Amino acid sequence: MHKRKGKWLMENKWFTISVYSENNVGLLNRISGIFLKRHINIESLNVSKSEIDDVSKFTIVVNTTEKWVHNIVGQIEKQIEVIKAFYHTDDETIYQESALFKIASGLLFDERQIQNIIKDNNAQIVTVSRDFFVIAKSGRRSEVDEMYDQLKPYGIMQFVRSGRISVTKDVMQISAILKEF
Amino acid sequence: MKGVGWRLMETLKEKKTSTDSKKAIQISGAEALIHCLLAEGVETMYGYPGGAIMPVYDELYKFQDKLTHILTRHEQGATHAAQGYARVSGRVGVAIATSGPGATNLVTGLADAQIDSTPMVCITGQVTRELLGTDAFQETDIIGISTPVTKWNYQITEASEIPEVMAKAFYIAKSGRPGPVLIDITKNAQIEKFEFSYKKCTGVRSYKPVPKPEISAIQAAADLINNAKKPFIVWGQGIILGKAEKELKQLVEKAGIPAAWTIMGASALDTDHRLNVGMVGMHGNYGPNLLTNECDVLLAIGMRFDDRVTGRLKDYAKQAKVIHFEIDPSEINKNVFADVAVLGNSKETLGLLLPLIKDSKHEAWHNIFKEKYQIEFDTIIKNDIHPTKPGLTMGEVIEEINLASNNKAVIVTDVGQHQMIACRYAKFSQSKSNITSGGLGTMGFALPAAIGAKMGAMDREVVAIIGDGGFQMTIQELGVIFQHKIPVKIVVLNNDHLGMVRQWQELFFEKRYASTVMVNPDFVKIAEGYSIEAKRISERKDLKATIQEMMASKNPYFLEVKVEQEGNVFPMIPSGASVSEIRLQ
Numbered sequence: 201m202h203k204r205k206g207k208w209l210m211e212n213k214w215f216t217i218s219v220y221s222e223n224n225v226g227l228l229n230r231i232s233g234i235f236l237k238r239h240i241n242i243e244s245l246n247v248s249k250s251e252i253d254d255v256s257k258f259t260i261v262v263n264t265t266e267k268w269v270h271n272i273v274g275q276i277e278k279q280i281e282v283i284k285a286f287y288h289t290d291d292e293t294i295y296q297e298s299a300l301f302k303i304a305s306g307l308l309f310d311e312r313q314i315q316n317i318i319k320d321n322n323a324q325i326v327t328v329s330r331d332f333f334v335i336a337k338s339g340r341r342s343e344v345d346e347m348y349d350q351l352k353p354y355g356i357m358q359f360v361r362s363g364r365i366s367v368t369k370d371v372m373q374i375s376a377i378l379k380e381f
Numbered sequence: 382m383k384g385v386g387w388r389l390m391e392t393l394k395e396k397k398t399s400t401d402s403k404k405a406i407q408i409s410g411a412e413a414l415i416h417c418l419l420a421e422g423v424e425t426m427y428g429y430p431g432g433a434i435m436p437v438y439d440e441l442y443k444f445q446d447k448l449t450h451i452l453t454r455h456e457q458g459a460t461h462a463a464q465g466y467a468r469v470s471g472r473v474g475v476a477i478a479t480s481g482p483g484a485t486n487l488v489t490g491l492a493d494a495q496i497d498s499t500p501m502v503c504i505t506g507q508v509t510r511e512l513l514g515t516d517a518f519q520e521t522d523i524i525g526i527s528t529p530v531t532k533w534n535y536q537i538t539e540a541s542e543i544p545e546v547m548a549k550a551f552y553i554a555k556s557g558r559p560g561p562v563l564i565d566i567t568k569n570a571q572i573e574k575f576e577f578s579y580k581k582c583t584g585v586r587s588y589k590p591v592p593k594p595e596i597s598a599i600q601a602a603a604d605l606i607n608n609a610k611k612p613f614i615v616w617g618q619g620i621i622l623g624k625a626e627k628e629l630k631q632l633v634e635k636a637g638i639p640a641a642w643t644i645m646g647a648s649a650l651d652t653d654h655r656l657n658v659g660m661v662g663m664h665g666n667y668g669p670n671l672l673t674n675e676c677d678v679l680l681a682i683g684m685r686f687d688d689r690v691t692g693r694l695k696d697y698a699k700q701a702k703v704i705h706f707e708i709d710p711s712e713i714n715k716n717v718f719a720d721v722a723v724l725g726n727s728k729e730t731l732g733l734l735l736p737l738i739k740d741s742k743h744e745a746w747h748n749i750f751k752e753k754y755q756i757e758f759d760t761i762i763k764n765d766i767h768p769t770k771p772g773l774t775m776g777e778v779i780e781e782i783n784l785a786s787n788n789k790a791v792i793v794t795d796v797g798q799h800q801m802i803a804c805r806y807a808k809f810s811q812s813k814s815n816i817t818s819g820g821l822g823t824m825g826f827a828l829p830a831a832i833g834a835k836m837g838a839m840d841r842e843v844v845a846i847i848g849d850g851g852f853q854m855t856i857q858e859l860g861v862i863f864q865h866k867i868p869v870k871i872v873v874l875n876n877d878h879l880g881m882v883r884q885w886q887e888l889f890f891e892k893r894y895a896s897t898v899m900v901n902p903d904f905v906k907i908a909e910g911y912s913i914e915a916k917r918i919s920e921r922k923d924l925k926a927t928i929q930e931m932m933a934s935k936n937p938y939f940l941e942v943k944v945e946q947e948g949n950v951f952p953m954i955p956s957g958a959s960v961s962e963i964r965l966q
């Protein structure tokens with residue numbers, strides 16, 4: 201569990217922090233405060249239910265050193281309502297983001313290329329109305345960015361991207377922790 | 382415990398006979414809160430009333446024969462008094478305040494208790510639920526404000542939540558690594574009636590207060606210790622909080638290891654114990670600081686490698702194998718890498734370690750500590766406690782208190798030079814005898830904390846050592862001492878400066894004394910205004926007799942000692958320097 205002397209890499213990396221917790225109003229504030237106190241920026245944050253009833257899951261992405269992510273996860277796990285917190289590098293997780301693009305409807309008919317972009321990127325049209333249509337795309341950040349770059353020249357009316365969601369390759373054993381109680 | 386349960390039953394029974402016996406007993410949230418406090422064994426609390434907490438005060442009035450409420454003169458004083466009470470007694474300290482400014486005045490005490498792991502429950506009133514979020518009169522988001530400085534906090538908005546939340550509050554405050562908890566109670570929840578019943582909290586499923594010790598880690602620690610040539614122990618408050626004083630002593634003696642303490646660990650082992658080699662840290666002793674970088678095994682127990690202890694981290698104990706005994710997993714590898722980490726309560730883990738430890742002596746190594754002590758004695762200590770030049774020193778005052786109290790007093794210190802001097806020279810023969818603001822360094826801590834300490838240990842002498850600066854930060858608490866005749870001894874070491882800051886200005890800012898010269902009032906007159914017996918001395922010839930007179934007094938006593946104006950505290954590890962670079966002058 202604990203690293204030995206000098207083993208931490210000092211360069212910045214992407215880490216995904218997963219937090220399993222009780223559902224609690226104040227907890228988000230507590231968790232974000234831990235980042236604030238250390239002047240570390242949260243790159244993305246997602247809160248959802250988890251695989252266990254009544255247990256929430258926070259997925260937080262940061263770009264920092266392992267020393268700091270270790271420190272932060274320790275502080276997070278210390279919070280009373282937190283059941284368990286982990287950190288993982290990108291190659292230890294399966295992760296996705298989703299994005300929505302709002303595009304003027306006219307373009308769908310005038311610009312053949314747009315349909316190809318949708319097809320090539322494995323994206324979906326969620327809705328079409330008289331004035332606009334909406335494309336949904338999920339995948340890695342780089343894939344979403346790529347599609348963004350392709351659509352940009354045609355004009356994007358609105359764009360939004362979600363926080364990262366991720367599952368780990370290894371087993372989390374949250375139920376076992378809860379059973380211990 | 383029996384007494385408390387009985388009391389609760391009695392009061393509820395009285396209620397029952399006066400109402401229809403078949404109908405469930407309905408009581409107000411405010412009254413329920415009092416029953417919760419009684420059930421948790423609370424006898425004393427500190428606070429200040431105001432609009433949003435008035436229903437609770439009304440119940441405090443009714444229950445005044447069972448629960449003592451001390452009106453401090455400022456809510457910050459209430460928190461520090463609760464801290465002093467908790468630190469000396471090992472029980473949970475309780476402070477209470479109204480909403481808005483009452484609540485915000487608690488913040489310093491909360492932060493202090495958080496960083497020094499002090500069990501405390503603070504209760505604040507809040508505007509009625511319907512008014513939350515409307516910027517109502519004296520509404521403040523104390524939950525948001527106190528989040529970073531509490532172990533846990535919670536806002537109660539209906540009366541029926543009170544028993545369960547209060548039980549949880551006390552459980553969280555005192556279990557595992559203790560800390561402050563704040564419970565904010567909206568006014569409607571204090572007034573609403575509900576059917577009260579109380580069950581103590583025995584666990585929270587997402588919270589593991591004490592990690593289970595791993596036997597393999599304890600074995601690994603024992604192997605390192607048994608094979609060490611130059612082992613060194615540094616213990617912290619974890620020994621006191623874990624009630625592991627006896628185990629520490631056994632370990633030190635059995636393994637023959639020189640042991641030093643952080644400021645928060647002071648008094649866990651007798652000062653005069655032959656293997657007690659003194660204090661580590663910025664103004665700690667020469668030997669233990671210097672030799673941290675020469676030991677081969679550093680055994681850190683219940684301490685957290687604060688920067689005031691480690692100096693420059695990258696040059697801290699690099700040669701040593703580090704064993705870290707700690708209850709809080711987040712402390713492991715936070716500042717210093719542990720070669721072996723032993724998680725758990727110190728009493729339990731040291732208890733498991735002891736049978737694995739071989740009897741040993743490290744006399745040659747211990748002698749190096751003694752040599753270093755001699756150097757420190759000749760260059761610093763001698764002049765501090767047996768000065769020959771004119772001008773009283775802080776050190777000789779502390780030495781006289783040791784003599785007059787037979788090393789038995791509880792020493793409560795404020796923050797600054799006098800704090801460092803008191804911690805360096807006060808002698809302890811009993812645990813929980815050094816009450817100071819270690820982690821936050823809160824000026825104004827000592828006077829109210831001494832009040833709490835005295836109330837938490839009425840059979841002990843409590844001496845507050847305070848600077849002329851810090852004294853004026855909470856001077857109004859003399860009112861509490863006056864009103865309740867709390868027999869604390871207050872010693873103000875007056876150097877007419879904010880001494881510690883002035884020392885830094887002298888050493889690092891070419892003596893530019895920006896805002897550190899104090900223009901002080903007549904402290905004796907102020908104390909006398911509160912009908913407290915008061916004296917001022919400025920000459921060596923008066924010192925011994927006056928201290929003896931003070932210690933012999935059964936009443937509150939105020940003593941101002943005019944000490945040299947530009948005395949400095951040495952040794953010193955300048956900030957950012959390594960422990961090896963400790964300066965003797």
Ligand SMILES: Cc1ncc(C[n+]2csc(CCOP(=O)(O)OP(=O)(O)O)c2C)c(N)n1
Nearest residue numbers: 797798799822824848849850851879880881
């Ligand atoms: C509330 C607070 N404000 C400021 C400081 C910074 N500070 C640390 S020591 C010190 C000087 C204390 O002076 P005094 O109380 O006279 O004690 P002395 O150092 O002279 O013994 C100051 C201002 C502090 N620790 N706490």
